[in-house]
Amino acid sequence: MPGPIQSLSRAAAILRLLAGGERRLGLSEVAASLDLAKGTAHGILRTLQQEGFVEQDAESGKYQLGAELLRLGQSYLDVHELRARALVWADDLARASGETVYLGVLHQRGVLIVHHVFRPDDTRQVLEVGSMQPLHSTALGKVLLAYDPVARGELGDGPLESYTTRTLTELSDVDAECALIRERGWADAVEETWEGVASIGALIQDRRRNPVGAVCISGAVETVCEDGFVKPSLVASVRSAARAISRDLGAGRF
Amino acid sequence: MPGPIQSLSRAAAILRLLAGGERRLGLSEVAASLDLAKGTAHGILRTLQQEGFVEQDAESGKYQLGAELLRLGQSYLDVHELRARALVWADDLARASGETVYLGVLHQRGVLIVHHVFRPDDTRQVLEVGSMQPLHSTALGKVLLAYDPVARGELGDGPLESYTTRTLTELSDVDAECALIRERGWADAVEETWEGVASIGALIQDRRRNPVGAVCISGAVETVCEDGFVKPSLVASVRSAARAISRDLGAGRF
DNA sequence: CCTTGCGGTCGACAATGTCGACCATCAGTC
DNA sequence: GACTGATGGTCGACATTGTCGACCGCAAGG
Incomplete structure (x- = not known):
């Protein structure tokens, strides 16, 4: 080149x-x-x-x-196929789960938020579209790490930044976690980036099974978890939304 | 150069x-x-x-x-001083008026929306930050035309696009309107761009009285107007918000 | 199987962007 | 008030750099 x-x-x-x-x-x-x-x-x-x-x-x-x-950033969103197809599903997911929904894609060394549905209560929230989240300590990021070799490559060998006491900072731990994620098909992150915040994410893939992004819900530990684990019903909702979006993307070309 | x-x-x-x-x-x-x-x-x-x-x-x-x-577009918003200082005032204005609030700056031949507060009801609305509005047929645009010579210059001599039957398409009409706007200190646009939509806007200036942007509220004709004219109480709210933001900007440096 | 379109590469050429010295201006300071 | 040391900005010579158009390999379509 x-x-x-x-x-x-x-x-x-x-x-x-x-x-x-x-x-x-x-x-x-x-x-x-x-x-x-x-x-x-x-x-x-x-x-x-x-x-x-x-x-x-x-x-x-x-x-x-x-x-x-x-202006150009906005245009990017307008053209973005994944986002366009995910809009309605993300809305449903937010309503069903009662939590904030994020849609993210791999960008450089992090996850770029391309869509954000506010939690359906009336608390003040700021739009995070366009901002970045770390790969190794968020549900979105870990999903991408688990399924996208490029994302794993971006991690390199550098030391992983620690945000809370629960952040995984050892590469080997992250890799083990990724294996688990691949096995069960979803990722979670409980207070690994922000204290008090837990999230559940799942992969979105295109018609050829390439990973193209991830959805997650994110909320207070108290509402997302139960007995120290994320609620299975929420996991089911997230996975079903991810499947729906993937299916929608797959159908896009025909 | x-x-x-x-x-x-x-x-x-x-x-x-x-x-x-x-x-x-x-x-x-x-x-x-x-x-x-x-x-x-x-x-x-x-x-x-x-x-x-x-x-x-x-x-x-x-x-x-x-x-x-x-990502860069988001960073632009983060650095934007006008937007930062206007956030809280725009919120208040939306709550007080019950209408959508826009904050715009001149960009090329239009108004770039840099902040958007949803109408405080629960109807579905899409965020318009990053999109553009025409200069000659919106409250935001007409405010800028009236006070910012650069904006007036952008209009050139080209024909003005017509969006509804109430759009001003003659340059002379626009100039007359601008004179009126300068005289009374605020602008309105009733169904000049979108059928059924009316808006009221006022100028934001920095500490040296340079025009730097505009705020407006926008909503259904039925709620913004009364007897064929925009409600004076809403005009007062908008102007007061614009003054507050301007004052805030002026204080920025000290 | 040839054609026609595509995205992409290559290498010669000179137009182009780069460099560092230079200028104008302002703020602070002795 | 001249000095100092910043700043943003300009200029013109030089050769690096980006440009051009012919060419390549491939895939789709007749």
Whole structure:
């Protein structure tokens, strides 16, 4: 495979840099962070700016991400076939289970949330579409790890970050857990990322049985678990939703 | 100002092209649409793909937008100062008015929705964050047209699209309306874009009085209007919310 | 079995993006 | 108020880099 286009890779790196840092970044900071000449960084930023991917604060001169990214991100969702077919099933699942529903796909080293149905009570909740969750400590992530070799590859050999005392941080433990998940066909994660939160996830596959994403429900330990284990009835609901979505995807082409 | 970076502009054009067309596009289609050599288009696509901005359907070989865009779009929202400060006020406004609340900023030739609070009843609604609304036929758009010279400039001299029989399609009419809006300090749009929908909007400005966005409420004509005019009490709510957000923004720096 | 379309590769060429010195401006400071 | 040290931004020479169009292999369709 021939090499990538240098200026484009650099532009992408700049966007990621701006996305990462909380605050706006100055030209010099950007150039220094990526080891570019100021002139070069400026040229890229100027172009990104006039394309709308980056905006410049009028008075400080510093740069931040631009509105066009939001628009394109929305377009991504519009085209996303998995999401489109899952919308109605996710709704049903939320209603049936009374819990929050997430739909996620593998993206880089994590799970990208592409759909989110609020828990059907009236508590205030923030939409998490577009945010990322870790692979090794969430139901969505562990499902993907268990079934998608690419996801397992992303884990590499690096140390796994620990979020709570129940987070699995040893690769061998994760692999054992994945074997279990494959055997029984679903994953759970009880207080492995957030205290008090438990979730149950299952795989979504396309017509050729390739893993393409995962659904999960997520809620308070008290409502999702019973006697220290996740409720079998909820597991059944999640698995049935996952099967329904997979079937729907499979039918997509005919 | 020196020229933009060619490859970057082209990459942006490809992304916009992919965002525009509903379906996935093949390499040749992309190359033809933008009048590029196939090799060139391929190089750009390849780079965009490995950066995650574009994905390729494994079996058809066609391209579509990538997940990274969703993630970056979300990051844009996270950094967005106007949105951050407006969140709580928008919530209050929705509760007080009982209607849907939108928060929009000028982007290219339209209004980009950066925040959306659902109407506080239980009807099913879809999140419109990231989508665009026309300038000349919505309350948000007309507010920006009235106060932001850049917005007025975007209108150019082109013919204005008509959505309903009440859409203003003559530039002179729009300008007259804008004068009125400036005079009284708020805008409305009753069935100018969607039949049965009325909205009321007001300007948000930063500490230096620059227009930075607009808030509006939007709902059924029957609940927003009375005797053929928008209800004064709703106008008051919207204007008060807009002032609150502006004040909040102004205080941001101190 | 040839044709026609597809996505993808290759290598020569020169247009293109890159680099680093340079400029203008502002804020702080002695 | 001139100095200092930041900043964002410009410029033009250079050669790296992206571009182009011919070419490849494959699959579908006549």
